[in-house]
Amino acid sequence: MRLGQHDLDLRRRVAVMAIVNRTPDSFFDRGRTFPLDTAVDEALAHVRAGADLIDVGGVKAGPGEPVTPEQEHERIVPFVEAVRERTDAPISVDTSRASVAAAALDAGAQLVNDVSGLVEPEIADIVAARPGTGLVVMHPGGPPRTRPFRPSYDPDCTTDVVRTCAALAQVARERGVDGQQLLVDPGHDFGKTTFQSLEVTRRLPELVTLGHPVLVSLSRKDFLGEAIGGLPPEQRLEASLACAALCAQLGARMVRVHDTTATVRALRATEAILGWQPPLSAMRGLD
Structure with a gap:
């Protein structure tokens, strides 16, 4: 996958x-990185810690106050x-709006992370028209x-x-x-019970067979908190690292995380x- 000037080899x-x-x-x-200067500093810290790319979002994924396209644009594009002035690291934009995606890509982002299921399919047109960008x-x-309420799937979630x-x-x-510029994400916690998110994790190789790199966004999510006793987000780091390492073994090739340093170390050890x-x-034993 090519993102701007960077080639990401996701095979191994x-x-x-x-x-x-x-x-x-x-x-x-809880809004710690809402101020622009804080958010930029956070992004640069992630890059120094070994992040391969930054993913910025301007709308909370779960229920919350409505955010207009203009508000989302103002949160993301500046x-x-x-960030582009300070680093050439690839930037991903978490949005389901085609207008925001276009403006962000024109400002220097290289990936659109659409968690809506292409509610606005024009996003694909926007990506296709810009070489070196992905979706x-x-x-x-x-x-x-x-939020889900007793979701059911036929024949099953996976x-x-x-x-x-x-x-x-x-x-x-x-x-x-371009098919090489596409990633697929199973959507942990999105429309899923804890049992369903755990099942999707175990059966991740079935998603891998589609032939596109698999992104897992599981950092500190509810299904992991419930798996270890109902712990709150701030106490879910170890579960997130365990799940990231397991997903790597099962075929995931990108992990979306809050904790870059710890995750990079866990994944480099897993790869070795x-x-x-x-x-x-x-x-060791050689000198």
């Missing part, structure tokens, strides 16, 4: 996508411009910005995830997006254990 390496929320009501940081399509599991992601990827390709990459330092 897992890329780290670091989260920066330009929202006042995000579930984890951030992209400011993430995700299984939303229901209307955007809603089958629906694979079927939906395949259909979304097909729509994007038909609208001109699996024999995908050599150890970054290997002097």
Whole structure:
């Protein structure tokens, strides 16, 4: 996958996508990075810690106050411009609005992370018209910005995830997006119970068979908190790292995270254990 000046080889390496929320009501940081200067500093810190790309969002994924297109534009585009002046690291934009995606890409972003299931399919046209940009399509599991209530799938959640992601990827390709510039995301917690998110994780290889790199966005999410006893987001780091390492082994090639340093270390160790990459330092018993 080529993002701007960067080639991401995702065959035997897992890329780290670091989260920066330009929202006042995000579930984890509670608006800590809402101010523009703080958000830019956070992005640069993630890059120094080893993030492969930055993902910025201007609308909370879950239920919350309405955000107009103008507000979302103001939260995202100045951030992209400011970060682009300081680093050439790829920037991803978490949006479901074609107008915001276009403005962000024109400002210097290289990836659109659409968690809505292509509610505005014109996003694919926008990506296709700009070489060196990519698109993430995700299984939303229901209307955007809603919480699930006893969701059911026929015949099961994972089958629906694979079927939906395949259909979304097909729509994007038909609208001109290069297949090598597409990622698919199973949408952990989106329209899913904890049991369903855990099932999708175990069966991740079924999504891998679609042939597009799999992005997992699981950092500090509810299904992990419930898996370890109902712990709040600030106590879910260890579960997030365990899940990231397991997803890498099961075929994920990009992980969206809040905790870059810890995740980079966990994934580099996982890659070395699996024999995908050599150890970054290997002097024990040799000197």
